[in-house]
Amino acid sequence: MQRSKKILLLSHCLLNANAKVERIALYQGALSALIVPLIERGYGFLQLPCPEMLYGGMARWGQVKEQYDTPFFRRHCEALLMPILDQIIDYRTHGYEIIGCIGVDGSPSCGIVKTCQGKWGGELSGNFDLQATIDSVESSDGQGVFMQIFEALLEKNGVDLSFYAIDESNPTASVQHILKEL
Numbered sequence: 001m002q003r004s005k006k007i008l009l010l011s012h013c014l015l016n017a018n019a020k021v022e023r024i025a026l027y028q029g030a031l032s033a034l035i036v037p038l039i040e041r042g043y044g045f046l047q048l049p050c051p052e053m054l055y056g057g058m059a060r061w062g063q064v065k066e067q068y069d070t071p072f073f074r075r076h077c078e079a080l081l082m083p084i085l086d087q088i089i090d091y092r093t094h095g096y097e098i099i100g101c102i103g104v105d106g107s108p109s110c111g112i113v114k115t116c117q118g119k120w121g122g123e124l125s126g127n128f129d130l131q132a133t134i135d136s137v138e139s140s141d142g143q144g145v146f147m148q149i150f151e152a153l154l155e156k157n158g159v160d161l162s163f164y165a166i167d168e169s170n171p172t173a174s175v176q177h178i179l180k181e182l
């Protein structure tokens with residue numbers, strides 16, 4: 001059978017929710033409502049690495065964008081993304097179509113148009129006001145750090161890519177939207 005030569009980039013957890021911070025996964029493994037129709041349409045997938053898992057491991061806390069927006073984390077993202085960029089360039093050179101990238105809105109790392117910000121951080125002891133800290137966390141407009149770095153790398157290398165997002169606050173609507181677009 002002829003291969004489709006159509007490839008989609010996916011945020012890691014869309015194929016493996018186990019990488020998410022404990023207790024926030026909305027589905028068991030892969031987001032089947034999105035992935036199964038895409039498989040049936042002949043797409044192949046390039047799974048992006050999970051920058052948070054590869055930084056803080058499975059015992060990490062949920063963090064906000066301000067905590068990840070550091071020179072250290074940005075460099076970490078860039079190192080993870082270089083082999084992805086190389087693959088994109090090589091696939092394109094050989095006539096493959098990289099259709100786009102699907103990220104995760106609401107994520108401080110993988111958000112496309114929505115991320116997560118707040119005054120989060122510090123030591124959970126003494127007079128730490130946990131409720132005020134939790135209340136400061138909000139969904140806000142903007143990309144996550146990983147996707148910011150990715151877009152900048154693509155631009156620098158003259159690669160044009162469409163970005164889509166699964167919105168964590170309304171996955172069903174965003175799945176339908178993406179499936180209409182693709």
Ligand code: SF4
Pocket residue numbers: 011012013014019020021049050051052053104107109110
């Ligand atoms: S960092 Fe990205 S890939 Fe990892 S769990 Fe968060 S949204 Fe998913």
